Amino acid sequence: DAGVIQSPRHEVTEMGQEVTLRCKPISGHDYLFWYRQTMMRGLELLIYFNNNVPIDDSGMPEDRFSAKMPNASFSTLKIQPSEPRDSAVYFCASRVAGAYTDTQYFGPGTRLTVL
């Protein structure tokens, strides 16, 4: 299996631009998680989906952030408009349904820089 795939790996944009991050979970996984990693705040859960339905978006920082999962094999995290403080590494993770102790598998991350 190819694992969790994220694109792009690096994104540099200017303040005010729209940014879209993409994630392909591992086939057969029913849960998908979006995390953000910064030096100041560490790893934070932004939102997670179960069977393509958003379950908990309490970690989404503000309305500029939105996430969708139109099907079981694709999710996007969009920031519009982007701001310099959004600069971070964004990770996507997925896991199977079933036991809540099952492992979350992480993608390699997207490093976002907003100038």
Added chain:
Amino acid sequence: AQSVTQPDIHITVSEGASLELRCNYSYGATPYLFWYVQSPGQGLQLLLKYFSGDTLVQGIKGFEAEFKRSQSSFNLRKPSVHWSDAAEYFCAVGALSAAGNKLTFGGGTRVLVKP
């Protein structure tokens, strides 16, 4: 709400020496505990996890961790460190929810290995 503290931000260890990384958690119920490792530019990889049973858990790459309920700790150990163990290590606690587990991560411990 659950929380995780990793008291050591950086640890430097000589190759071949033993390593212990500290993790303290706060959670009102039975914790589900994880250790992940992040190599530079990579996503997070699960080293080991604990959710019940034997309090000494064996993981990949020669790592082990011991759950001590009385101390609210889940410290990670390795008897002999290899240069390839240089990475950042994250402890996490899983919260059981109706639709799956949410992970709360500690701030991470960066391990440097001296030759």
